[in-house]
Amino acid sequence: MSAVISPIETHAEGEQHTTRSFGWYGMVFFLASEAIFFANLIASYLYLRIRITGMGASWIPSGVELDKTLPFINTFVLLSSSFPMHFAARAIAKGDKRRLTIFLIMTVILGSLFLSGQAWEYTHANFNPSTGVFGSTFFTLTGFHGAHVTAGVIFLLICFFRSLRGDFSKDRHFAVTAVEMYWHFVDVVWVLLFTVLYLL
Amino acid sequence: MAIGSVATRGRVARRSWKQSAVGSWITTVDHKRIGIMYMYTAFVFFLFGGIEALLVRTQLATPNNKFLSPEAYDQVFTMHATTMIFLFVMPMWTGFGNYLVPLMIGARDMAFPRINQLGYWLFAFGGLLLTVSFLFGAAPNAGWFSYAPLTEATSACLQNPLATDQAATLQAATQAAQGLQGCFSPGLNMDFWIAGINLLGISSITGGINFIVTILRMRAPGLTINRMPLFSWMIMVMSFLLVFAMPSLTVASFLLLFDRHLGTHFYQAGAGGDPLLWQHLFWSFGHPEVYILILPAFGMISEILPVFSGKPIFGYTFVAWSGVAIGFLSFTVWAHHMFAVGLPPIAQAFFASSTTLIAIPTAVKIFNWVGTLYGGHIRFTASMLFALGFIVMFLIGGLNGVAVAVVPVDYQLTDTYFVVSHIHYVLFGGAVMGLFAGMFYWFPKFSGRMLDETLGKIQFWLFIIGLNLAFFPMHIMGLLGMPRRQYTYAPNLGWDQLNLISTIGAFILGVGVIVFIVNGIKTLGFMRADAPGDPWDAFTLEWATTSPPPAENFATIPVERSRRTLWDIKHPEDPEWRREH
Numbered sequence: 001m002s003a004v005i006s007p008i009e010t011h012a013e014g015e016q017h018t019t020r021s022f023g024w025y026g027m028v029f030f031l032a033s034e035a036i037f038f039a040n041l042i043a044s045y046l047y048l049r050i051r052i053t054g055m056g057a058s059w060i061p062s063g064v065e066l067d068k069t070l071p072f073i074n075t076f077v078l079l080s081s082s083f084p085m086h087f088a089a090r091a092i093a094k095g096d097k098r099r100l101t102i103f104l105i106m107t108v109i110l111g112s113l114f115l116s117g118q119a120w121e122y123t124h125a126n127f128n129p130s131t132g133v134f135g136s137t138f139f140t141l142t143g144f145h146g147a148h149v150t151a152g153v154i155f156l157l158i159c160f161f162r163s164l165r166g167d168f169s170k171d172r173h174f175a176v177t178a179v180e181m182y183w184h185f186v187d188v189v190w191v192l193l194f195t196v197l198y199l200l
Numbered sequence: 201m202a203i204g205s206v207a208t209r210g211r212v213a214r215r216s217w218k219q220s221a222v223g224s225w226i227t228t229v230d231h232k233r234i235g236i237m238y239m240y241t242a243f244v245f246f247l248f249g250g251i252e253a254l255l256v257r258t259q260l261a262t263p264n265n266k267f268l269s270p271e272a273y274d275q276v277f278t279m280h281a282t283t284m285i286f287l288f289v290m291p292m293w294t295g296f297g298n299y300l301v302p303l304m305i306g307a308r309d310m311a312f313p314r315i316n317q318l319g320y321w322l323f324a325f326g327g328l329l330l331t332v333s334f335l336f337g338a339a340p341n342a343g344w345f346s347y348a349p350l351t352e353a354t355s356a357c358l359q360n361p362l363a364t365d366q367a368a369t370l371q372a373a374t375q376a377a378q379g380l381q382g383c384f385s386p387g388l389n390m391d392f393w394i395a396g397i398n399l400l401g402i403s404s405i406t407g408g409i410n411f412i413v414t415i416l417r418m419r420a421p422g423l424t425i426n427r428m429p430l431f432s433w434m435i436m437v438m439s440f441l442l443v444f445a446m447p448s449l450t451v452a453s454f455l456l457l458f459d460r461h462l463g464t465h466f467y468q469a470g471a472g473g474d475p476l477l478w479q480h481l482f483w484s485f486g487h488p489e490v491y492i493l494i495l496p497a498f499g500m501i502s503e504i505l506p507v508f509s510g511k512p513i514f515g516y517t518f519v520a521w522s523g524v525a526i527g528f529l530s531f532t533v534w535a536h537h538m539f540a541v542g543l544p545p546i547a548q549a550f551f552a553s554s555t556t557l558i559a560i561p562t563a564v565k566i567f568n569w570v571g572t573l574y575g576g577h578i579r580f581t582a583s584m585l586f587a588l589g590f591i592v593m594f595l596i597g598g599l600n601g602v603a604v605a606v607v608p609v610d611y612q613l614t615d616t617y618f619v620v621s622h623i624h625y626v627l628f629g630g631a632v633m634g635l636f637a638g639m640f641y642w643f644p645k646f647s648g649r650m651l652d653e654t655l656g657k658i659q660f661w662l663f664i665i666g667l668n669l670a671f672f673p674m675h676i677m678g679l680l681g682m683p684r685r686q687y688t689y690a691p692n693l694g695w696d697q698l699n700l701i702s703t704i705g706a707f708i709l710g711v712g713v714i715v716f717i718v719n720g721i722k723t724l725g726f727m728r729a730d731a732p733g734d735p736w737d738a739f740t741l742e743w744a745t746t747s748p749p750p751a752e753n754f755a756t757i758p759v760e761r762s763r764r765t766l767w768d769i770k771h772p773e774d775p776e777w778r779r780e781h
Contacts, residue, residue, distance in 0.1 A: 022311045022413050029409045029443055037447035040484075044451065044466070044477055052472055129464045133472040136464030140455065 023174045024181075031185045034148075038189050041144060042196055045137045052133060060134050064127045068198050074117040075194050078149070081110035082187050089180040095170035097163060104160040104176075107183065111153040118146050138197060145193055148186050155179045229313035230751060231298050234320050236646060238295030241324055242288050247713070248331065249283035252276045254710055257670070261703040263691035270687045274341035275334070275389070277685060281344035282393070285493065286400050287327045289631050293496040294319070294407045296638060297435040299646060301411060303742035303749060304429045306420025306758045311413040312406075319406040326399030333392035340393035342385060343685060345486060346456075348467035348478035351390045353460045357383035390460065394453045401446045401453075408442030411435055420741070422760040426520070429740045429763075430513065433520045434499025437527040438492050444531070445488035452481035476541060483534035491530040493627060494594075495523055497634025498565055501587050504641050505569055507738045508584040509576025512764060512776070515568040522561035522568075529558040539610045548607050555605035562598055566591060581736075582656025586637035589664050593629025597622055600675065615685075618678025624671040628709075633663065636716070641736065648729035648747045655719040662712035669705025673698040739764035 049059050060066060088103035122139075129139040159175050162168065168176060217223040225233060255276045259267045268276065298316065302309055310316050333339040342351045415436045419428065456478070458464040465471035467478050498519075506513045513519060535543060535551040543551075569591055578584065600622045604610045613619060636659070643651045677698050682689065689695055734743040744766050745754055762768055762777035 022417055025413045025417060026312060026315075026409050029412055030405075033405050033409070033443045033447055036444050037451060040448050040451040040481060044455065044481065047477055047480070048466070048472075048474060051474055057472070129458070129462050133465050136458070136466055136473070140458060140464060140466075144454075 021174055023178060027178050027181045031181060034185065035189075038144070038192070041141050042192065045141060045196060048133050048137060061127070061132045064131060064134065066138075066198065067121070067125075070117055070121055071194060071198050074114050074121075075190065077110055077117065078114045078187055078190050081107050081114070082184055084110065085180050085183045089176055092163075092168050092173045092176050093170065097166065097168065100168060100173075100176065101160065101163045104156055104163055108153055108156045108160060111149055111156065111183075115146060115149055115153065118142065118149075141193055141197060145186070145190055148189070152179070152183050152186050155182060229309075229317045231302050231310045231313065231316060232646075232749065232751075234316050235295045235297075235299030237320055238291050238298060238323070239646075241320075241327065242291040242295060245283050245287035245291075245327055245331075249280055249288055250710060250713055252280035252283065254706055256280060257703040257706040259688070260699050262700065263689050263693075263696055265688050271341070273687050275339035278340045278343055279330070279334070282330060282340060282397075284627070285344065285489070286397065287323075287330065289493045289627070289635070290400075290404060291323050291327075292635055293435070293438060293492075294323075294404075296431075296496065296500075296642070297407075297411055297438075300642065300742055301414060301432050301435055302418070303645075303745065303753055304432050304740055305415065305418060305423055306741050306754060306760065307414065307418040308753050308757075310410050311418060312410050315406050316410055319403045319410070322399050322403035322406070326396045326403060329399065330392060330396035333389065333396075336388060336392075338388040338392060341387075341389045342393075345482055346390065346393060346478075347482075348456065348459075348475040349384055349469065351385050351393075351456060351478075352467055353383050353386045353390070355461060355463055357386050358460065385460075390456070394457050397453055398450060401450050404442045405446050408439035408446075411439035412443065415439075420758050420760055423741075423765075426517070427760060427763045429499075430502035430516070430519055430523075431496070431499035434495040434502070434523050437523045438495045441488045441492045441495070441527055441530065445485045445492070448481050448485035449489075452478060452485070455481075476538070479538050479541065480534070483537045484531070486537065487534045488527075488530045490623075490626070491526055493631050494634075495526065497590065497631050497638075498523060500634050500638040500641070501569060501590055502565075503740065504583055504587045504637050505572045507641075507736050508579045508581060508587070509573050510579075510737075511572060511576045512739070513568065514571030514574070515564075516763060518564050519568045522564040525561040526558060529554060529561070533558060536605055536610070539607050540614045552605055552607050556602060559598065559602050566595060566598075581640070582651070582653050582660060583637050583640035583736075585657060585660040586633050586640065586663075589660060590630060590633040590637060593625055593633055593664075593667065597625025597627075597629050601626065613678055615683055616678035617674040617682045617684055620684050621671050621674035621678060624667070624674070628667050628671065636660075636663070642742075643723070644731035644735050645742060645747050645749070647724060648731050649723045649727045650731050650735060651723050652719050655715055655722070659712045659715040659719070662708055662715060666705045666708030666710075666712055670702050670709060671705070673702045673705075677702075734766065737770075739767045741765050744769065 053059055084103040084106035088100050088107065091097075091099035091103060127135045127138075129135050156179055159168075159179050162175065218227045225237065228234060228237075255268060256273070259265055259273055259276075261267075298310065301307075330340070340346070415428070415432055419425075455464070455466040459466050459468065459473075465473040467473050467475050469475055502513055502519050532554045533551060535547060536555045539548055539551075600618070604613050604619065604622060640651055640656050643649070677695050680694050680698075682693070682695050689699075731747045733746045735747070736743070741758060741760070742749075744758065758765065762775065764776045768775040768777060
């Protein structure tokens with residue numbers, strides 16, 4: 001876990017010396033910023049939805065059907081992808097490069113499956129971004145999340161190829177730690193989005 | 201690589217372009233060089249923004265003036281604010297922070313040097329993108345806060361950027377005039393704004409993360425957070441605000457982009473959206489933003505006043521933690537920009553109260569600064585003059601700000617020149633005065649050369665006279681009902697002389713800036729680089745190394761035992777750490 005990027009590791013008097021690298025702290029604040037980004041999106045969604053239902057209109061325009069079966073399966077797929085991600089990070093922490101490679105590609109497959117499900121949902125929906133504020137928010141919120149999953153899959157693929165090349169070791173694998181943090185974050189965001197977009 | 205391959209061919213090794221004068225700057229990841237690039241670039245944008253300000257003031261100097269066309273005027277005043285906020289003050293603070301924070305905390309660089317470099321280039325290209333929009337005749341033109349629905353367009357009415365024929369423009373204009381749903385800004389103007397602002401937003405977030413990790417993790421041994429120089433404290437608070445406030449702007453501008461190009465309806469009232477959503481999102485970024493603009497100036501003043509008073513800061517803990525309090529409160533006050541839109545009374549009461557509350561930690565700082573001056577052996581250097589000017593001018597800006605926090609007063613004054621006066625007292629009288637205090641103070645550290653004190657004092661008096669002439673009459677114009685952002689005005693409304701005085705003041709400020717440029721050229725071009733490491737008899741660690749510091753900053757990482765490490769080194773008979781406990 002020691003620093004890939006840290007030029008010097010100093011610690012102040014009286015503070016506990018931690019083994020967290022600078023990169024770990026950087027990721028925490030990056031993800032905090034991302035969390036605020038999604039919080040703003042969800043707040044905008046709720047603001048517009050409460051405003052419209054408060055005026056007596058229905059939130060989902062008439063004639064529009066929001067299918068929930070596929071998103072349920074998709075949620076299951078994305079949440080289960082957190083397990084191989086976790087095991088991948090555990091494997092390299094013990095120096096097991098073979099298991100790292102296997103679990104990384106499993107995560108990539110589950111992530112891609114989620115994205116395929118989302119693509120199917122987009123192409124088969126009977127509404128579009130112009131279908132009222134409902135359509136606007138639906139595609140914007142799921143779209144931003146999908147973009148993050150896509151970035152995560154690319155990030156995972158880079159880690160996968162680097163693991164094939166033998167870049168990672170027990171003491172040197174910050175990229176895997178970072179992608180694990182990012183991937184769990186994207187998962188948690190999906191749980192929130194799924195709740196407000198489909199269940200509420 | 202290049203050197204190796206050339207050498208093997210048996211010729212004299214050529215230098216790689218990365219070692220050339222220009223290449224070494226383009227590829228640098230050194231925090232001091234990146235800091236200097238930030239400051240130079242921001243200063244160039246300051247000149248752009250200043251010229252835009254003078255164009256605005258020239259247009260408004262006399263009634264019914266036609267110096268600029270109305271279209272050009274809209275672009276110029278929008279770009280004046282956008283440039284000064286996003287391209288001058290924010291990157292200037294990032295530049296100072298980049299240079300000084302690692303030196304102040306005894307580190308050799310920032311935590312993430314390459315992300316630091318990325319942040320600079322994102323800023324440079326974002327700024328370039330915003331500025332080149334003038335060449336397309338399509339600079340952003342909806343005011344710096346770009347209120348929807350004025351910024352809206354639909355794909356049906358967007359101008360094709362490649363079609364230059366008059367017919368298309370005319371058609372779009374006609375559609376807009378006929379009130380086609382949501383078609384107010386059919387040109388490229390807002391698209392330039394969205395693209396530029398988003399690059400700058402990402403740049404700010406990377407910078408914020410970098411500062412936070414640097415300050416939390418890279419302090420020298422013994423430099424606990426409660427011994428850290430106050431400038432570093434305020435940069436840290438600023439960084440938290442950047443990381444947590446910028447995403448609101450990103451969301452707001454992406455939703456606008458989707459409205460304009462993908463057919464969504466977020467801000468289109470006719471289709472169920474709400475233009476007020478823009479205002480909520482924008483100001484939940486925008487109010488933390490104004491503290492992003494002022495907190496580092498607070499930090500600078502808190503460094504400069506003690507040194508030139510020959511005393512430690514009065515109430516260090518209060519100065520530091522009132523900054524944190526301001527940071528937290530800044531997220532709870534955004535709707536005070538929106539009193540006139542018809543918020544529920546309970547919301548108005550809440551936001552009026554929280555806004556008044558934020559005056560308390562700010563006043564705590566002012567009292568602490570005055571307490572620092574009290575009984576000190578004051579040296580009136582140029583830097584100290586700017587710092588003293590800052591306190592008084594910022595106080596005026598703070599007081600007239602609290603005035604418009606009162607809802608009934610705000611009903612009368614919102615969108616008038618009173619508000620313009622307020623923001624210029626806090627941003628020019630505050631941020632810019634603080635910036636020049638810092639510039640005169642730290643310039644020897646940056647360059648190894650002392651700026652000319654006499655020219656500095658001339659600049660100070662030009663600034664003080666100019667800014668009060670330019671911005672004080674705006675109070676009265678606002679009370680007399682002159683709306684902000686209007687192109688021109690009829691004579692004999694009682695605004696004529698006030699506007700002329702304000703324009704004269706603006707040009708005096710312009711002369712002040714020219715004096716500073718002369719000072720800079722004289723110092724950098726004609727003076728010997730012989731500034732001592734500690735020219736001001738200062739207290740903090742950045743003065744413990746040479747001016748300018750070597751690439752590695754400190755040969756050995758210093759160990760700190762108090763808030764005034766350098767004092768301890770210079771006064772071993774009376775070290776500060778002995779007084780602390």
